[in-house]
Amino acid sequence: MKKSVVTFALAAGLALAACDSGNNQGTATEDRTLPAPRDGVVTDRFAHMALSCIHRQYPNKISHVLNSDADVGAPRELTPAFYGCFDWHSSVHGHWLLVRLMKLDPDSPFADIAEDALAESFTPENIKAEVAYYTAEGRKSFERPYGIAWFLQLVAELEESTHPVHQQWRETLRPLEEAIVTKMTDWLPKLAYPVRLGTHNQSAFAFGLMLDYARTVGDGAFEALLAERTLDFFEGDTSCPIGYEPSGEDFLSPCLMEADLMRRVIGEADFAVWLGRFLPRIPRNGKAGWLEPAIVKDATDGKLVHLDGVNLSRAWALEGIASALPEGDPRRTAILAAAAVHKDAGVKAVNDEHYAGSHWLASFATYLETKRGIM
Incomplete structure (x- = not known):
């Protein structure tokens, strides 16, 4: 099969150009060889794109509250599971994409490579660091609600899968999942008005993904809270x-x-x-x-x-x-x-x-x- 080489940027300075340049990839790289997409299989193209970025560190845009000099760090140090794809939420839904396609198309030529890449991200040590970052002082609104909703969608995808590795990853992600649901359960009753923007802070999109998650994992209390808030805001x-x-x-x-x-x-x-x-x-x-x-x-x-x-x-x-x-x-x-x-x-x-x-x-x-x- 024809091969194409995708370059992943793994190390560079934090002062690299922003995303609009589209070309800066860092100073140190790791090459992975990816198969060419199959003819007529559009999702292969999507898998190729996700694998091209989930471990690409730069360019990177972070929303990062500094409490002291100790909080200064490269993205891969701050959030070691979800540091690629330019920002935290894009990294999360890039990981979701690969899990979904592994589940729906296990015979894909990208399946084994995706499993290796996801295993690199989904380690207990990485998730412990993600929890520490998420629960630190000054990060009450981190990735709320867009990135949070995508993370819960990732958990829902793993929850539905019967693949043994997916079940293992699902347990690995549980500490961050629990921290997120706790924080969202505290926040939702305090939200006096919905956010009706067409970008990340929109309430409706995030509520939909979070509802689907709650129903998938059987969290009746979280589901009821989301449904109540939905009707309060939109009925x-x-x-x-x-x-x-x-x-x-x-x-x-x-x-x-x-x-x-x-x-x-x-x-x-x-x-x-x-x-x-x-x-x-x-x-x-x-x-x-x-x-x-x-x-x-x-x-x-x-x-x-x-x-x-x-x-x-x-x-x-x-x-x-x-x-x-x-x-x-x-x-x-x-x-x-x-x-x-x-x-x-x-x-x-x-x-x-x-x-x-x-x-x-x-x-x-x-x-x-x-x-x-x-x-």
């Missing part, structure tokens, strides 16, 4: 201004992510009625034109390339919304038509040409292609 919403979307740096739709969350907590008949109030202009003509895909004018810009992500996340939210409506609902055809054009635009944009997008878009594409939010 009475009407006429979401989807025509104002997307904002210039969105990677999540505020309106569609809210609807995709609400279909998780209310029954089919109630959801159909709620959706009519919330998005009253969804057409019944079966056409996709009511929601146009976003346009990216500079794929090297780490903020502007977010809009490739909004196309992918809109597509999976639309598919989720349609899945929760009755079969005969006249809106389903137009919803699925819009999902299809967004999926086409989004998946076409997922490539390794520019690190600004390649370090994270493959995870969004995998979530969509494998229907994670529905299955």
